[in-house]
Amino acid sequence: MIDRPSQSVENAAAVLLAQLTLPEKAGLLAGDGFWKTRAVERLGIRSLGMTDGPLGVAFHSSWRRATRYPAPVALAATFDETLAEAFGASLGQDTADAGKRMILAPGVNIVRSPLGGRNFEYFGEDPWLASRMAVAVIRGIQSRGVAACVKHFIANNQETRRRSVSVEVDERTLHEIYLPAFSAAIAEADVWAVMACYNRINGRYGCEHRQLLTDVLRGELGFRNLVVSDWFAARPTSGTGACIRAGLSLEMPGPGRWLRRRRVLRAIERGELTEADVDRVLVGLLRTLVLTGCVEGRPPARRERPRSDPAAMARQVAREAIVLLSNRDGLLPLDINRAGRVAVVGPNADHRFGFPLAGGSSAVWPRREITPLVALRRRLGARRIVKDPASADVALVFAGLRHRPGGDCEGFDRKQLSLPASQEALIRQTARANPRTVVILLCGSPVAMPWLDEVAAVVLAWYPGMYGGDAIVDVLTGAFNPSGRLPMTFPARLEDSPAHRDERSWPGSDSVEYTEGLMVGYRHFDAKEIEPLFPFGFGLSYTQFDYCDLEVAITDESVVVAFTLRNCGTRTGAEVVQLYIAAPGVAVLRPRRELKRFARIGVQASESTRVELEIPLATLRYFDDERLEWLLEAGEYRLAVGASSRDLRLHGTFSLQAHK
Numbered sequence: 001m002i003d004r005p006s007q008s009v010e011n012a013a014a015v016l017l018a019q020l021t022l023p024e025k026a027g028l029l030a031g032d033g034f035w036k037t038r039a040v041e042r043l044g045i046r047s048l049g050m051t052d053g054p055l056g057v058a059f060h061s062s063w064r065r066a067t068r069y070p071a072p073v074a075l076a077a078t079f080d081e082t083l084a085e086a087f088g089a090s091l092g093q094d095t096a097d098a099g100k101r102m103i104l105a106p107g108v109n110i111v112r113s114p115l116g117g118r119n120f121e122y123f124g125e126d127p128w129l130a131s132r133m134a135v136a137v138i139r140g141i142q143s144r145g146v147a148a149c150v151k152h153f154i155a156n157n158q159e160t161r162r163r164s165v166s167v168e169v170d171e172r173t174l175h176e177i178y179l180p181a182f183s184a185a186i187a188e189a190d191v192w193a194v195m196a197c198y199n200r201i202n203g204r205y206g207c208e209h210r211q212l213l214t215d216v217l218r219g220e221l222g223f224r225n226l227v228v229s230d231w232f233a234a235r236p237t238s239g240t241g242a243c244i245r246a247g248l249s250l251e252m253p254g255p256g257r258w259l260r261r262r263r264v265l266r267a268i269e270r271g272e273l274t275e276a277d278v279d280r281v282l283v284g285l286l287r288t289l290v291l292t293g294c295v296e297g298r299p300p301a302r303r304e305r306p307r308s309d310p311a312a313m314a315r316q317v318a319r320e321a322i323v324l325l326s327n328r329d330g331l332l333p334l335d336i337n338r339a340g341r342v343a344v345v346g347p348n349a350d351h352r353f354g355f356p357l358a359g360g361s362s363a364v365w366p367r368r369e370i371t372p373l374v375a376l377r378r379r380l381g382a383r384r385i386v387k388d389p390a391s392a393d394v395a396l397v398f399a400g401l402r403h404r405p406g407g408d409c410e411g412f413d414r415k416q417l418s419l420p421a422s423q424e425a426l427i428r429q430t431a432r433a434n435p436r437t438v439v440i441l442l443c444g445s446p447v448a449m450p451w452l453d454e455v456a457a458v459v460l461a462w463y464p465g466m467y468g469g470d471a472i473v474d475v476l477t478g479a480f481n482p483s484g485r486l487p488m489t490f491p492a493r494l495e496d497s498p499a500h501r502d503e504r505s506w507p508g509s510d511s512v513e514y515t516e517g518l519m520v521g522y523r524h525f526d527a528k529e530i531e532p533l534f535p536f537g538f539g540l541s542y543t544q545f546d547y548c549d550l551e552v553a554i555t556d557e558s559v560v561v562a563f564t565l566r567n568c569g570t571r572t573g574a575e576v577v578q579l580y581i582a583a584p585g586v587a588v589l590r591p592r593r594e595l596k597r598f599a600r601i602g603v604q605a606s607e608s609t610r611v612e613l614e615i616p617l618a619t620l621r622y623f624d625d626e627r628l629e630w631l632l633e634a635g636e637y638r639l640a641v642g643a644s645s646r647d648l649r650l651h652g653t654f655s656l657q658a659h660k
């Protein structure tokens with residue numbers, strides 16, 4: 001047994017590097033089959049086993065049925081960082097239990113269009129929200145000694161031609177919208193792996209983009225660990241030298257094409273590549289092997305945490321994620337004892353979402369899945385559940401999308417914002433038959449709701465995971481007071497969305513132009529004063545909250561905003577308080593408002609609490625794309641605190657001096 005307990009990660013990686021022969025080094029740069037790295041037994045280097053995420057341990061990469069958690073978009077809707085970290089720990093634990101040392105999660109690409117096929121796998125449209133969720137989930141996963149692999153670096157915001165499209169995006173937009181979640185993952189969670197994307201960025205493939213993989217990722221963001229290609233993403237690049245010199249450490253799956261041992265050695269012989277080039281990328285992989293305990297004599301780096309109960313976690317995330325979108329005349333919550341007969345209709349009432357590869361690489365196949373119908377039968381008794389809305393006291397329509405092309409599915413973007421015509425017809429027909437109709441949507445991205453005014457209530461449950469049915473019934477019956485908020489704008493019409501200006505901006509052809517620049521999501525709706533169907537940050541509760549007594553204090557380092565939050569209703573509930581800032585926008589154009597802090601605060605009925613939010617001044621900077629640095633504008637800043645990006649209750653200002 002090789003004893004190396006006292007070495008730092010840095011030293012351990014350097015020592016291994018010095019001991020490896022050139023052929024061994026070359027051999028480590030491509031995987032061993034689909035889901036692991038190569039081992040070097042002579043040096044006690046074991047292979048690093050990996051599995052897909054981010055909804056749980058995926059079946060196709062583990063051959064196990066596992067806990068299916070709610071989709072990441074649902075986690076983002078909780079706006080709950082503490083829960084996100086606990087969820088991450090649960091995911092890390094499941095990964096370790098499956099005998100794997102890396103999970104290919106979280107996905108932090110920004111939702112640029114409501115039609116993005118993988119929107120359900122990401123954390124919404126706002127870089128601050130995505131950053132907070134990424135940091136929390138990664139900290140949780142890695143607390144178990146398991147590597148998180150943050151993906152897909154970068155600007156992989158559509159599925160259409162994802163393997164070839166060139167995203168034309170400017171430096172400032174890249175820095176202010178698309179990079180922050182990666183940057184936070186590195187700076188605040190020290191993520192152990194980054195996955196390079198399929199697409200091109202300004203003409204160059206992600207896996208051979210030296211400026212992005214080396215200058216930005218390793219230089220500017222300070223990343224030191226493993227850079228792995230997306231699966232087969234290294235294929236279309238211009239060669240071995242290009243990928244390695246750009247900063248790619250590992251080609252997956254094995255045996256690889258460009259980073260295959262033979263090719264690497266040949267490239268070195270021909271002088272296209274040096275051993276030093278190989279060492280530069282390999283040290284990142286070695287660090288990750290050390291951190292995950294894949295090197296004999298080195299236990300994985302982990303923090304002690306009690307084991308969590310995955311089932312309880314899945315249900316908790318599902319409940320907190322549910323967004324109450326409308327509730328006419330307070331129809332919800334339903335009084336379970338007086339609800340009488342309940343009509344249950346719609347294609348998602350008894351649909352199970354978790355099957356191998358359903359929706360793509362994130363598919364998790366659980367042992368059981370509690371559908372809404374199963375949960376309702378249990379809670380109400382089968383006899384109270386009927387099919388005919390006209391003969392029921394309440395009608396529940398379970399509508400939404402599926403994990404297949406046309407719905408929320410890797411490899412395919414949606415073609416339209418609306419639900420299938422048959423579902424719209426069913427909703428309208430049910431509402432005509434029963435005025436007490438509630439629509440429950442199971443989906444991972446925005447849908448149009450031309451029928452909104454015809455129904456009494458709408459509940460958005462996302463893809464709620466294997467205990468989703470229980471969570472939905474908890475909310476419908478008031479056992480849980482809804483507190484989820486939209487992590488993305490729901491537009492009234494597709495053409496209102498910033499990416500849907502024309503064919504060049506979505507989905508493009510050889511290239512796609514990010515002509516909206518910084519104006520992604522609510523930034524665009526605010527700039528153009530377009531009324532969305534539901535704004536970013538929106539969500540109702542069974543109680544009401546009141547905001548008052550704003551105080552703003554400024555120090556050399558930060559702005560501190562305090563206010564009183566009162567639950568003025570009769571039920572205990574949680575509010576997601578949101579703080580938006582408008583910079584002076586004199587030096588450069590700035591969005592009208594940007595989310596800079598949020599907190600999920602629970603308050604008992606009729607009680608108040610004082611909330612304090614601190615914003616480091618550094619987070620107010622913009623990226624100057626001529627000087628290529630972050631600058632803080634002097635002048636007057638406006639701030640607003642409220643319950644959504646369009647429900648701002650308190651307003652204040654503060655000024656920053658030029659020298660800051």
Ligand code: BGC
Nearest residue numbers: 052053104151152230231361
């Ligand atoms: C996806 C990744 C995934 C990988 C491995 C790719 O197609 O883009 O998100 O982790 O496959 O399954």
